[in-house]
Every structure is written in C-alpha cells, then in structure tokens.
Amino acid sequence: MKPPKKKFESFPFCLGLLKRQIRDHREKMESVLLPTLTKKEEIDRIINNTIDKVLVLRFGRTSDENCLLLDDILEKSARDVSKFATVALVDVDSDQVQVYVNYFDITLFPSTVFFFNAHHMKLDSGTADHTKWVGKFHEKQDFIDVVEVIFRGAMKGKMIVHCPLPPERIPKFQLLYKDV
Amino acid sequence: MEEKNTKAKKKPSKKNEFDFCKVCRFHHDHGPRHKYFPRHKELLSAFLNRFRSKIADVRFFLKNPSFLRPQEESQNRVWCVFCDEDIVDLGSSFACSKAINHFASSEHHKNIKQFLWKHGPSMDCVDDFKISDADVAKWVRKCTALGNKDASSCTGQLSRTSSDIHNKFEFERTEKETHFFNPNNLNDVKPLLYNTNEYQISHSGVTHYGSHLNVDATQLPPGVIGMTSNSSSHSGDSSGNVHSGAPPPWLTPNDGNIFNQSEITRVQEKIPVKTTSKLNPHRVGAAWAERRKIEMEMEKRGEAVNSNTDADWLPNFGRVWQSGTRKDSRKEFEKEKRKLVVTAESISMESEEQKLVKTESISVESEEPVQIQPYVSKRALCHLPFVILIFSQRAMKSGE
Numbered sequence: 001m002k003p004p005k006k007k008f009e010s011f012p013f014c015l016g017l018l019k020r021q022i023r024d025h026r027e028k029m030e031s032v033l034l035p036t037l038t039k040k041e042e043i044d045r046i047i048n049n050t051i052d053k054v055l056v057l058r059f060g061r062t063s064d065e066n067c068l069l070l071d072d073i074l075e076k077s078a079r080d081v082s083k084f085a086t087v088a089l090v091d092v093d094s095d096q097v098q099v100y101v102n103y104f105d106i107t108l109f110p111s112t113v114f115f116f117n118a119h120h121m122k123l124d125s126g127t128a129d130h131t132k133w134v135g136k137f138h139e140k141q142d143f144i145d146v147v148e149v150i151f152r153g154a155m156k157g158k159m160i161v162h163c164p165l166p167p168e169r170i171p172k173f174q175l176l177y178k179d180v
Numbered sequence: 181m182e183e184k185n186t187k188a189k190k191k192p193s194k195k196n197e198f199d200f201c202k203v204c205r206f207h208h209d210h211g212p213r214h215k216y217f218p219r220h221k222e223l224l225s226a227f228l229n230r231f232r233s234k235i236a237d238v239r240f241f242l243k244n245p246s247f248l249r250p251q252e253e254s255q256n257r258v259w260c261v262f263c264d265e266d267i268v269d270l271g272s273s274f275a276c277s278k279a280i281n282h283f284a285s286s287e288h289h290k291n292i293k294q295f296l297w298k299h300g301p302s303m304d305c306v307d308d309f310k311i312s313d314a315d316v317a318k319w320v321r322k323c324t325a326l327g328n329k330d331a332s333s334c335t336g337q338l339s340r341t342s343s344d345i346h347n348k349f350e351f352e353r354t355e356k357e358t359h360f361f362n363p364n365n366l367n368d369v370k371p372l373l374y375n376t377n378e379y380q381i382s383h384s385g386v387t388h389y390g391s392h393l394n395v396d397a398t399q400l401p402p403g404v405i406g407m408t409s410n411s412s413s414h415s416g417d418s419s420g421n422v423h424s425g426a427p428p429p430w431l432t433p434n435d436g437n438i439f440n441q442s443e444i445t446r447v448q449e450k451i452p453v454k455t456t457s458k459l460n461p462h463r464v465g466a467a468w469a470e471r472r473k474i475e476m477e478m479e480k481r482g483e484a485v486n487s488n489t490d491a492d493w494l495p496n497f498g499r500v501w502q503s504g505t506r507k508d509s510r511k512e513f514e515k516e517k518r519k520l521v522v523t524a525e526s527i528s529m530e531s532e533e534q535k536l537v538k539t540e541s542i543s544v545e546s547e548e549p550v551q552i553q554p555y556v557s558k559r560a561l562c563h564l565p566f567v568i569l570i571f572s573q574r575a576m577k578s579g580e
Contacts, residue, residue, distance in 0.1 A: 040491070041491075044493055047495055048472065049476075051469045051472055051473060051476075052459060052463075052469055099494075099517070102513075103494060103497060103499070103510075103513050104497060104499075105499055105500040105501065115495065116463075116464050116465060117463070117464055117465025117466070117468050117469045117472075118465055118468055118472075118495050118496075119464050119465040119468070119495070119496065120495060120496060120497045120498060120506065121464070122498060124557070125559075126557045126558070126559030127557070128555045128557075129500055130498075131497070131498055131499065131500055154463060154464040154465075155459070155460050155463045155464075156460065156462075156463070157460070157462040157463055157464055158464070159464055167559055175500070175555075
C-alpha cells in the first residue's frame with residue numbers, strides 16, 4: 001500500500017502557478033495605462049511634452065487583428081521601456097486625427113511612428129518605407145530592441161537608424177504610388 | 181638535435197615578483213628594467229621636477245632666513261619623497277629650519293642615492309635635492325645675527341600681546357567659566373600639532389594664564405601662543421562673540437544683512453533657471469528640449485508662456501514620397517491642405533459630378549513625368565532571389 005501523499009508535495013507547483021497568475025493580473029492592470037489619443041491636440045501635447053525620450057505612436061484601429069496583436073506587445077513592453085520611451089495609441093477612425101494620417105502617409109495599418117524631442121526618427125528596416133514601422137512585432141524583445149536602437153541613435157544625433165532585427169522578422173509590404 | 185640544444189640554452193625568462201613603483205604608482209613585474217621604460221622616465225622627470233620646486237622654496241628661506249610665526253607652524257610642512265616622511269616645523273623659531281636640517285642630513289643623502297639607483301637611470305641630479313653643510317652653516321650664522329637683532333623687539337611684542345590678552349579676557353570671561361588653569365599642569369598638557377580654534381582656546385583657561393607670561397616664549401605650548409591680536413579685533417565691534425555665547429551675526433535680524441530669507445527667495449526667482457543636464461548636447465532635438473524644459477518650468481511657476489502649438493502646428497516629418505528637407509515636406513503638405521480646402525469649398529458650391537476635380541487637382545501637381553524605379557535596399561540585395569520573385573510577379577500582373 002502506498003503511503004498517503006503529503007499535502008505539501010504539490011505546494012511549490014501551486015506557488016509557481018499563483019505567482020504567474022498574479023503577474024498576468026498585474027500586467028493586465030498596467031495595460032490599461034497606455035493612452036489612446038483621438039484628437040490632434042492630444043497628439044500635439046504628447047509630442048511636445050515627451051522630452052529626451054522616444055515617443056512611439058501606434059496608428060491603428062482596435063477592430064484589426066494585427067493591431068490587437070501589436071497592442072498586446074506594446075502594452076506588455078511599455079513598462080520595460082518606460083525609462084527611455086513613451087508609448088501611445090492613436091485611433092485612426094477619429095476625424096481629427098486624419099490630418100496626421102495624411103501627413104505621415106499612413107496607408108497600411110497598424111503603423112508605428114517614432115519621435116524623439118519632437119523630431120521624427122526614421123528606421124531603415126530594408127523596406128520601402130523608412131518613415132515608420134508597418135505591421136506587428138514578432139515578440140516583445142523585437143520591439144524593445146527597435147526602441148533601444150532608436151534611442152541610442154537619437155542620443156548620438158542620428159535621425160535615421162538601422163533596424164537590428166533579421167529580415168525574416170520584419171513584416172513585408174508593398175508601397176504603391178498612386179496604384180502603380 | 182641542434183634545435184634542441186638551442187632551446188635548452190634559452191633560459192626560461194625569470195618571473196619577477198610584483199613590485200610597486202612609487203613614480204608610476206602601479207605594481208609591475210618588469211623587475212629592474214622597469215626604470216628604462218620611456219613612460220617611467222617621463223613620470224620620473226615630472227616627479228623630480230615637482231620636488232625640485234619644493235626644495236627651491238626651502239632654499240629661498242636658506243638664503244633669507246625669517247622668523248616663523250607660531251600660527252604658521254602647521255602650514256610650514258614638506259613631504260620628503262626620498263625618505264617618505266613629513267617634515268613639520270614644530271617648535272622652531274625660523275622658517276623651514278627642520279626642513280633645512282633634514283635636507284642637509286646624511287640619512288637624506290643616503291635615501292636620495294637609493295631612490296635614484298632604484299628608479300632613476302642616472303645619478304647626476306643628487307646635488308639638486310640636498311643642501312650642503314656650507315650653506316647650512318651660513319644659514320645658522322644669519323639666523324643668530326637675526327635673532328640677536330630682533331630679540332628685544334620680539335619679546336616686547338609678545339609682552340604686548342600677552343597684556344592685551346590679559347586685559348581682554350578678564351573683562352569678557354563670564355562667571356560660567358570655572359575651569360582654573362594651573363601652571364603645574366603644563367607638563368601634563370601635550371603640545372598641539374595644529375592651530376587650535378577659538379573654542380578650544382576659550383576652554384583652556386587662557387585668562388588665568390595671562391599672569392604667567394613672563395616665561396620665555398619658546399617654552400610655551402604652541403596652541404596657547406596661537407592667540408594674536410587678530411582675534412581681539414574681530415570681537416571688539418559686536419555686542420557679543422562666540423566666547424560670550426552671543427548668536428552669530430547671520431542669524432540676528434539685521435537691516436543691512438542681505439541674507440534674509442525673503443530676499444533670498446526674491447533673488448532666486450530673478451535668477452533664470454538653467455537646466456543643466458549631463459545628456460549629450462549633440463543629441464537629436466537638444467536645443468528644442470532645453471527650451472521646452474524652461475517653458476515647462478515657467479508654466480509650473482504659473483508664468484504665461486507663448487505657446488507655439490496652435491491648431492495648425494505640425495512636427496517636421498520626412499514624408500515618403502517627397503524629396504528634400506523635412507521642412508520642405510511640411511510646407512508641401514500645408515500647400516496640399518490649403519488646396520484641398522479650396523477645392524472642397526468649390527465642390528460644395530458646384531454639383532456632385534464635379535467631385536472628380538478633387539482627385540484631378542491632386543494629380544495636377546505631379547504632372548512632371550516621374551521615372552518610377554523599384555526601390556531596392558541594401559538588405560534586399562542580400563536576398564536577391566526574393567527580389568527577383570517580386571519583380572516576376574509584377575511583370576506577370578502587368579502582362580495580364
């Protein structure tokens with residue numbers, strides 16, 4: 001006959017599970033803190049008030065699947081990059097934001113634009129468009145690496161930086177000039 | 181076989197123990213050949229030049245002996261780098277007397293030779309760092325002559341200061357001071373190495389000591405003789421001083437005092453706040469960031485700031501299909517926007533069929549034939565097959 005199982009044999013496993021749940025809950029609470037901008041004044045304010053930090057503006061809509069995946073990564077990594085970057089979401093369906101959608105030539109969603117001290121930062125990722133990041137990130141670390149490279153380049157005075165990610169992790173797209 | 185013999189002949193290099201080089205200030209295992217290294221030679225010349233300047237100061241006093249005031253005794257000190265000891269002129273009546281005696285001593289000569297043998301490649305400069313006996317003898321003669329001349333004037337000065345002290349502290353000492361200074365305790369009191377401050381003097385019972393100042397000045401402990409007439413001049417004007425327990429002048433309410441707290445705040449407000457940061461001044465948007473920080477601080481303080489962000493403000497953005505600077509691309513966008521507004525107004529007045537004009541007006545700007553070339557980045561060149569595939573697909577589409 002087998003001896004009865006001790007109660008605390010499964011205790012470490014339960015503790016690990018509990019810790020994971022607490023961490024997920026905490027991340028969910030923190031994900032609420034990413035600001036969603038719907039007006040031009042709000043975008044102007046955040047650009048003007050972000051000093052010596054990279055400003056990450058995600059242009060997209062919550063109904064898009066790729067946008068949701070990107071938002072998930074942004075929300076989870078916002079805290080990790082909080083010392084050198086600020087992340088904000090912009091809803092492209094708002095009327096007041098259309099001027100920025102046209103100005104930034106945003107045609108594909110989601111698109112992420114980077115600023116540093118109110119100056120636009122370009123990112124050469126091998127795609128046709130260096131002015132923004134189109135699509136989602138493969139994982140959290142990719143986003144953190146990109147933001148870090150932008151920050152390092154900006155601190156050195158460079159307005160265009162090379163993307164550190166391998167080509168297979170960079171979303172491919174085609175830019176069409178007036179449907180050509 | 182011959183190779184083995186040559187290899188055996190080569191003695192293995194001796195591994196020297198680590199030794200500290202006083203000149204280079206680091207540990208090394210180079211052994212005695214370290215002193216021939218060029219870096220060591222440079223540092224040695226700088227090291228010896230520094231000590232030469234100190235000896236030059238001492239030689240000045242050798243040629244021009246002067247009395248050493250007791251309050252300057254602790255300041256008159258020299259570190260001898262060859263003997264590794266500090267030479268302080270304590271209890272000496274002439275400036276640099278102990279230093280002169282040290283530099284003339286045989287032990288110092290021996291240490292110089294040892295130092296130069298260990299660190300220096302040449303022994304030529306031994307004489308630069310020592311004082312000859314003849315010079316010392318001359319100096320002694322000058323000192324005695326000087327001492328005889330000024331003996332009477334010196335004692336007169338001391339008695340005057342002693343009487344001043346005696347009179348001063350008899351009036352200013354409060355009844356709280358009960359400590360009685362017994363001259364028999366002189367032997368128990370150890371000589372002070374440094375100048376005492378006024379606090380120490382007040383508690384050492386100097387007032388009662390005033391009556392015992394017939395003793396020769398050289399026998400008195402140095403700390404007590406540190407009192408000069410300077411101290412009397414400071415406290416004579418104000419109503420109280422440290423000894424009497426009066427508050428310091430910067431804490432008393434005074435009309436002439438510029439350090440009132442209200443005035444301090446007023447002065448601080450007038451000073452423009454300069455944000456000094458350790459960030460790279462050549463970073464992107466550094467000038468803008470500094471200006472913006474100052475504006476934000478002014479806004480915090482409640483001052484009105486001329487805000488540049490009006491409704492039409494746009495950041496500088498390098499657009500995708502425009503060439504030229506970012507300012508140019510912004511101006512172009514603003515032109516497009518104005519034209520859009522004009523055409524939108526014209527559309528509202530005309531019928532629905534004229535809506536096509538809007539799209540045509542945009543295309544009118546780019547009437548110039550644009551040579552469309554496919555964009556190929558450096559990364560894409562590495563992935564040529566992928567690029568070729570895209571082109572083939574495009575060609576197929578255009579063919580269809």
